[in-house]
Amino acid sequence: MRPTLIPGLQVQFSYKIPDTKTVPQLYPEAEEFQAMPEVFATGFMVGLMEWTCLKLISPHLDEGEGSLGTHINVSHQSATPPGLTVTVDAECIEVRGPRLKFHVRAHDGIGVIGEGEHERFVVTWERFDRGMQKKLQAVQQADSEEAGA
Known part of the structure; x- marks a missing residue:
C-alpha cells in the first residue's frame, strides 16, 4: 500500500439502480424475499458502498494487493425504487497500517438513503489465497474423515 492513502x-460514485438490485433479487430462492417490495436491497446498498470505497483505495495499492471488507455499520433509512440513481460519497477517515476506515453516505437524488462506517483490510492476494487453500484443505480433511466414519 502506498503512503498516498491517507485520511x-x-x-463519489453514482449508479443507476436496475431491476436486478431489488430485495426479491437478493436471494431469488428465498420465498420471504419474494414477498417483499421491489426496492433497492440493503445488501446491494452495502455492496455499492464497498464498491465506492474500492474506487477510492485502488489507485493507492501496490501490484498484487487488494482489500477485503471486514466491518460494516450502516443504516438504511429510505427505500429507493429501480430507475433512480444512487450516489455514494466515501471518505477515508482512518488508516492504521493495513486497516482502513471510511465514512459512507448514500443519496438517491431525493434524500439520504443510508449512512455509516465501513472498514477494509489491505492484503496481498497471494497471502489471501494461501489462507483460503488451508481452509479448503481443512474442509476436505473433515469431509474425508466424516465419509470414513
Missing part, C-alpha cells in the same frame, strides 16, 4: 481522501 481525508474522498470519492
Whole structure:
C-alpha cells in the first residue's frame, strides 16, 4: 500500500439502480424475499458502498494487493425504487497500517438513503489465497474423515 492513502481522501460514485438490485433479487430462492417490495436491497446498498470505497483505495495499492471488507455499520433509512440513481460519497477517515476506515453516505437524488462506517483490510492476494487453500484443505480433511466414519 502506498503512503498516498491517507485520511481525508474522498470519492463519489453514482449508479443507476436496475431491476436486478431489488430485495426479491437478493436471494431469488428465498420465498420471504419474494414477498417483499421491489426496492433497492440493503445488501446491494452495502455492496455499492464497498464498491465506492474500492474506487477510492485502488489507485493507492501496490501490484498484487487488494482489500477485503471486514466491518460494516450502516443504516438504511429510505427505500429507493429501480430507475433512480444512487450516489455514494466515501471518505477515508482512518488508516492504521493495513486497516482502513471510511465514512459512507448514500443519496438517491431525493434524500439520504443510508449512512455509516465501513472498514477494509489491505492484503496481498497471494497471502489471501494461501489462507483460503488451508481452509479448503481443512474442509476436505473433515469431509474425508466424516465419509470414513
